[in-house]
Amino acid sequence: MSLTLKQLRYFVAAANQASVSKAAQALSISQSAVTEAIKELESYLGVQLFIRQPRGMTITPEGQQFLRHAISILAEVANATRVASAGAHRVTGRLNLGVTSLTAGYVLSDVLSRYRRLNPDVDVTAVEDTAEYLEHLIIGGELDVAVMVTSNLRNAQALQSEILEVSSFRLWLPIDHPLNRQQSIALSDVADEQLIVLDVDEMEQEAVKLLSAFGKRPRIAFRTRSVEAVRSLVATGAGVALLPDLVYRPWSLEGDRIHSRDVSGTLPVVQVGLIWRRGSAISDAAREFVAVAQAQHEVKQR
Amino acid sequence: MSLTLKQLRYFVAAANQASVSKAAQALSISQSAVTEAIKELESYLGVQLFIRQPRGMTITPEGQQFLRHAISILAEVANATRVASAGAHRVTGRLNLGVTSLTAGYVLSDVLSRYRRLNPDVDVTAVEDTAEYLEHLIIGGELDVAVMVTSNLRNAQALQSEILEVSSFRLWLPIDHPLNRQQSIALSDVADEQLIVLDVDEMEQEAVKLLSAFGKRPRIAFRTRSVEAVRSLVATGAGVALLPDLVYRPWSLEGDRIHSRDVSGTLPVVQVGLIWRRGSAISDAAREFVAVAQAQHEVKQR
DNA sequence: GGTCGGTATCGGTTTTTCCGAACGAAAACC
């Protein structure tokens, strides 16, 4: 046999849900079908994609890497059908994008590279700034679309938005941290820890607000604007961090492992999405951008 | 039903061969299977991909556009399996590429965008120059790999090469040109025409050499370094052109139609490929580049 | 008008996919 799109879809679903049965449910299909598709995929690639555990599955590093490819392929397929079905006029013109420093690396890069390949005749420019200023530029008509955290927009009534990704806060720990031995971690446990905070996109306020509920002032060990720095600091034991799952990666640049754990109780979520000006007609180039981003988003959700 | 990789493979084959039955033969499969797969694909997309003619099929503009997507998807799939099967180490380092002005737009751009996405940690630089000078830079170790016409290398013994694409010369005509009414066109017919020549990568010498065989000196109406200009000039009736099929597109920038016709007798072919220095160890980053380019090439061939 | 080169259609067969039930294994629960 050879590789099948169906296998990729099932694989992505299973990876998202970290469970064969949940994936099967989401796909409205039987568990055994998913199991067999993934098994087939693994034997075809000659790589183990998941580690089966009694309580679900966790993806292997190789699986993680293949997952990126699988999502990319499915997104490409979605775009191909969309473009073909819509009719074949080439979009030209100019597109002015805005990003925040957080979304630039973790959301925009994928979408943008695909967009440029699909619409080579569009002149794309992107500026990076704070969420607040991006809103200002959108409303002023200087930007067409911005990619940013949309959970707390300041001028919601003047803006239209589309959620691309919902990501909940989780706790990052070095692999040998004492809290790792607890089955469940409460927010109050975290309040006693040294904290590494990320000083972009209001991530700091969010984390501090969470912890301040316990009366004590959070102990901030380090404040940085670089996610990579947070990872390195957490990995080497300088402290723990509360950040959206979106930016989590299991390894730091130096190769040290990082764990990400749920905190009991409901932690807030951040919504990352697109915004554009409400009311005014949106350009073809901008509409295409929204569509490309949505296609990628939908594929990931499965 | 939903879209299938198998459908894409069959479609690409049929598009390449401009024939269902030839494609079936190439795929070692029955003709009806290919017919049905393509029909299914068309009804799924809601777009007609081919115009059926008594003497084979020609691809529609929508089909042409979808073909690019299909090839891109298949190439992505090939790379995903290759990377997964090979094991998951990220390639880093630097890659110095060389291109000629012809290969930059028509060959490199696709491969390079895919390469950058697959290997974000590699620092890529590219220089554009003449084939002769690129060879010099390769031998001197200043470039790792070059993408160029490899039909007539000057220093073949010092270089290793890998063919990516073989493209034969064809005649470009405006749609209403008298020669279009002839069933077959001889080279001697062309010798009387006004010629538009492309002044890059020795395309001019090649075309002139072909026509000089008839004693007369070819009538060169225009000499330009831009393929787009050639297309526009041909479309508006300023002359005809002899160029490799690789750079043919059915429309000029202005939207005017151009025909491409075989010339009876065997016209020479140009080989476009990669070259690198023979003997010296090739870097990981360069090997990856060769592999990505090959994957794309193989997909197209089907 | 017949042949030739090609595509579309159709019944029958093979292969693939899917389901549901049974199985097994580790964690959670009492």
Added chain:
DNA sequence: GGTTTTCGTTCGGAAAAACCGATACCGACC
């Protein structure tokens, strides 16, 4: 410490799909 719960896997049979070969069909070419 045993039982229950929750998963993932395995397996036989059923449903669906892909494939094949033969045949019908259609326009160009002679």
